[in-house]
Amino acid sequence: MTPYYVDDTATLYCGDMREILPAPDIAPDCIVTDPPYGETKLEWDRWPDGWPAVAAATAASMWCFGSLRMFMDRRDDFAAWKLSQDVVWEKHNGSSFANDRFKRVHEIAAHWYRGTWSEVYHHTPKTADATRRAVRRKPRPPHLGEIGRGSYTSEDGGPRLMRSVLQVRSMHGRAIHPTEKPQGILGPLIEYACPPGGLVLDPFAGSGSTAVAARLSGRRAVLIEGDERYCETIARRLAQNVLPLGGPS
Ligand SMILES: C[S@@+](CC[C@H](N)C(=O)[O-])C[C@H]1O[C@@H](n2cnc3c(N)ncnc32)[C@H](O)[C@@H]1O
DSSP states (O other): OOOOEESSSSSEEEEEEEHHOOOOTTSSSSSEEOOOOOSSSSSOOOTTTTTTHHTTTTSEEEEEEOOOOHHHHHGGGTTOOEEEEEEEEEEEOOOSOOTTTTOEEEEEEEEEEEOOOGGOOOOOOOTTSSSSSEEEOOOOOOGGOOOOSSEEEEEOOOBBBBOSSSEEETTTOOSSTTTOOOOOHHHHHHHHOOOOOOOESSOOTTHHHHHHHHHHOEEEEEOOOOOOOOHHHHHHHHHHHSSSOOOOO
């Protein structure tokens, strides 16, 4: 199998992931992927039957983006996997298709695993400013009197777990793929499930965001994308991204 693109941190294959996987030379530490949900009229947005079983034959850990409707409709397809948790990506804008329901401003990423949980790599997600935090008090109306300084530093918490709702701006207005995921949501998922220097697989690569996020967090990536036009987009994106700082001389 000849890759469409290769560099030091990323390899891209162009084709249907079910025809490429499982492959003896693709042995990822985890999968981080954003499959077609099958919920829009976009030409590529068709659920590839059986893909979660193919993924299960390739890795023991998988973050998968989706909607609750998608996971419920496709529940049987995930039979080979056990669910560990889900996180919510809260976007700054909505993507609702119905004007008689709550404005939809979130997506879900579910973490699946196979085997024994303690043997599955996972890095406990902690917040950076775990022990000291500035706490801001709202100014009180004058009739409630003086309550002292408007902010103070708390030493209380100790290391804190990251919360399961991640607020990250969507790519709206700057995307190169209609459902492109921002680096801010991919980074924490990759760092959770893939050891430093490890290999992430994204079998529905789109614009290649997973490989960019893997590179930024010191991991490598194998990508698969079925649409050759997006393969070309990915190859250009990754090639630009490996240029030394400052660009070409
Ligand atoms: C939801 S998009 C991924 C977007 C990506 N997360 C990003 O940030 O750009 C899903 C992608 O899967 C591709 N795709 C659909 N069916 C596929 C298949 N059977 N094998 C490989 N890729 C497929 C589509 O062409 C589409 O680009």
